[in-house]
Amino acid sequence: xxxxxxxxxxxxxxxxxxxxxxxxxxxxxxxxxxxxxxxxxxxxxxxxxxxxxxxxxxxxxxxxxxxxxxxxxxxxxxxxxxxxxxxxxxxxxxxxxxxxxxxxxxxxxxxxxxxxxxxxxxxxxxxxxxxxxxxxxxxxxxxxxxxxxxxxxxxxxxxxxxxxxxxxxxxxxxxxxxxxxxxxxxxxxxxxxxxxxxxxxxxxxxxxxxxxxxxxxxxxxxxxxxxxxxxxxxxxxxxxxxxxxxxx
Amino acid sequence: xxxxxxxxxxxxxxxxxxxxxxxxxxxxxxxxxxxxxxxxxxxxxxxxxxxxxxxxxxxxxxxxxxxxxxxxxxxxxxxxxxxxxxxxxxxxxxxxxxxxxxxxxxxxxxxxxxxxxxxxxxxxxxxxxxxxxxxxxxxxxxxxxxxxxxxxxxxxxxxxxxxxxxxxxxxxxxxxxxxxxxxxxxxxxxxxxxxxxxxxxxxxxxxxxxxxxxxxxxxxxxxxxxxxxxxxxxxxxxxxxxxxxxxx
DNA sequence: TATAAATATTCACGAGAGGCGAATTTTAAC
DNA sequence: GTTAAAATTCGCCTCTCGTGAATATTTATA
Numbered sequence: 155x156x157x158x159x160x161x162x163x164x165x166x167x168x169x170x171x172x173x174x175x176x177x178x179x180x181x182x183x184x185x186x187x188x189x190x191x192x193x194x195x196x197x198x199x200x201x202x203x204x205x206x207x208x209x210x211x212x213x214x215x216x217x218x219x220x221x222x223x224x225x226x227x228x229x230x231x232x233x234x235x236x237x238x239x240x241x242x243x244x245x246x247x248x249x250x251x252x253x254x255x256x257x258x259x260x261x262x263x264x265x266x267x268x269x270x271x272x273x274x275x276x277x278x279x280x281x282x283x284x285x286x287x288x289x290x291x292x293x294x295x296x297x298x299x300x301x302x303x304x305x306x307x308x309x310x311x312x313x314x315x316x317x318x319x320x321x322x323x324x325x326x327x328x329x330x331x332x333x334x335x336x337x338x339x340x341x342x343x344x345x346x347x348x349x350x351x352x353x354x355x356x357x358x359x360x361x362x363x364x365x366x367x368x369x370x371x372x373x374x375x376x377x378x379x380x381x382x383x384x385x386x387x388x389x390x391x392x393x394x395x396x397x398x399x400x401x402x
Numbered sequence: 403x404x405x406x407x408x409x410x411x412x413x414x415x416x417x418x419x420x421x422x423x424x425x426x427x428x429x430x431x432x433x434x435x436x437x438x439x440x441x442x443x444x445x446x447x448x449x450x451x452x453x454x455x456x457x458x459x460x461x462x463x464x465x466x467x468x469x470x471x472x473x474x475x476x477x478x479x480x481x482x483x484x485x486x487x488x489x490x491x492x493x494x495x496x497x498x499x500x501x502x503x504x505x506x507x508x509x510x511x512x513x514x515x516x517x518x519x520x521x522x523x524x525x526x527x528x529x530x531x532x533x534x535x536x537x538x539x540x541x542x543x544x545x546x547x548x549x550x551x552x553x554x555x556x557x558x559x560x561x562x563x564x565x566x567x568x569x570x571x572x573x574x575x576x577x578x579x580x581x582x583x584x585x586x587x588x589x590x591x592x593x594x595x596x597x598x599x600x601x602x603x604x605x606x607x608x609x610x611x612x613x614x615x616x617x618x619x620x621x622x623x624x625x626x627x628x629x630x631x632x633x634x635x636x637x638x639x640x641x642x643x644x645x646x647x648x649x650x
Numbered sequence: 651t652a653t654a655a656a657t658a659t660t661c662a663c664g665a666g667a668g669g670c671g672a673a674t675t676t677t678a679a680c
Numbered sequence: 681g682t683t684a685a686a687a688t689t690c691g692c693c694t695c696t697c698g699t700g701a702a703t704a705t706t707t708a709t710a
Binding site for chain 2: 158159160161162164165166168169172176179180198199200202203204206207208209211218219220221222223224225226227228229230231233259261262266268282283284285
């Protein structure tokens, strides 16, 4: 996993413990020790440290992720004022189209939806906070299409092209072509490549300096989503967003 | 800060670095080193580790909180299925009252709002994810009122009674009396004790086993909020929630 | 309730990793 | 293009982390 530079094994171990707690959705000390092949006493010291810093909480004898992650996560989610601008426009677009609109950003070669605006506020977007691979989501492809071949290759080297459905793009060449098509038509498509029964239309949002801020996508069931209706509205929204960002 | 047990200084240092990045809303390596009085090379190693694990991201030469915090935070936010039940009811209550309804949980002696339901979906509750002290919020007092004197004292020992406004309760005796009144009337009140111009009515939500799951509060400007209107509705909602939780 | 098994916590010690300062490279400022 | 500041690498020494054994506590079973 270490990309470069010196890794501090102690910190790395603590973070592996956090990952295990997350994966197991709560875990006892001995479970964690067994999972990571560490001595009980070692895990004990790590958990004590993590709990004192509120990253982890103890309920009975089970350890869980602490709400401090939520606290820090919300900070990350609102880090840039641009995000809030996007959210407002995404909300309006969602109302106009009566479809789900998601805003995703990317880090370390994967993307995460940080806002999901929905016409039905009673339901929450279930993909918010999940990691997605770039090659099988509309948002991801929209961003990849804006990047240099070099940067795309870095992502492929690190994450490969794992298949989620039978429609997932599985070869490098195919992906390059798809990105070319995306650039030509001006928007990206996800045709049930990540989830059966879900398609999406995506467009990247670019900063004034040309870098990519993130990506908007409109998603829904294939029978309901028509490119002809959605693309002009989405395109208009992205233009407005970029204008508003620039005029700040 | 260490409550008990052995602290691993390496992990603790890494987490202090995360806190500094959070407080400074992004920081350069040398800033962090200066702030924590550490050698540049030391901070470098920590940041390398944190970045490899995606907890931290580098933008230019500034380090920022990584979206992995958001990812893990969302996991924490949805940890218990009960939370989603509460959210649904809170949403309905918000629609009925046309006021803001927040759901807070507590950990390590402070509380955090994890859901904020609002009649106007264009705006987001700005307190979501913030830490609150228990003694100056309606949610906090509602939960304290359900706890043993012993447990309340633990909180006071750790966090004291910091004043946010001139209405904040500042003495232990006064707080004990307030909690007594809260138990008597069956709900808690926040009379501009945390924020000028904001009052709130709160009630704790208890699990079938008698422990406290969290707390709901309805908040708004004093001129609009009448206890007579709000309390019966809030009370009814809490009863429904507890029934639904029990019947799972 | 008593007993046994499993799990959690404490402790002291030795190996090895982390923290440091100096040297080098890179980035930013002028 | 020159200088200053910041980032990165490196090797060394000390101190800390990881460990297993011992103790305490919790959970399961009779």
